[in-house]
Amino acid sequence: MKTKGTVYLICFNKPYRHAKHYLGFSENLDKRITDHLCGMGARLMEVVTQAGIEWKVARTWPGADRSFERRLKNGKNAPQICPICSGKKALNRARENH
Numbered sequence: 528m529k530t531k532g533t534v535y536l537i538c539f540n541k542p543y544r545h546a547k548h549y550l551g552f553s554e555n556l557d558k559r560i561t562d563h564l565c566g567m568g569a570r571l572m573e574v575v576t577q578a579g580i581e582w583k584v585a586r587t588w589p590g591a592d593r594s595f596e597r598r599l600k601n602g603k604n605a606p607q608i609c610p611i612c613s614g615k616k617a618l619n620r621a622r623e624n625h
C-alpha cells in the first residue's frame with residue numbers, strides 16, 4: 528500500500544532564479560510547513576528563506592501520494608496549477624485523479 532499524505536504547492540512572492548514554486552509531499556503537512564518557515568526540509572526552501580523571499584502555500588492535495596507529486600513535477604506547469612498565479616482557472620487543472 529502506498530503512503531498517503533498531502534502534496535502541496537508553495538508560491539514565492541518573487542522568483543528565486545528560475546524557480547517561483549516548490550512542490551512537495553509530506554505525511555505531516557503542518558510540521559513540514561513549520562520546517563520550511565525555519566528554512567528546513569528542502570534545499571530550495573532553505574535558499575529562498577535565506578534570500579528573504581516570502582511565500583505562501585498556494586494549494587494542497589490531501590490524500591495524495593508520491594506518484595501524484597511526481598506527476599505534477601514532471602508536468603512542469605506549476606504556474607498554471609497555482610491559484611495565486613493563475614486564479615480560479617488553476618483549480619480546474621491538475622485535479623486529483625489518483
Ligand SMILES: [Zn+2]
Nearest residue numbers: 538609611612
Ligand atoms: Zn504561483
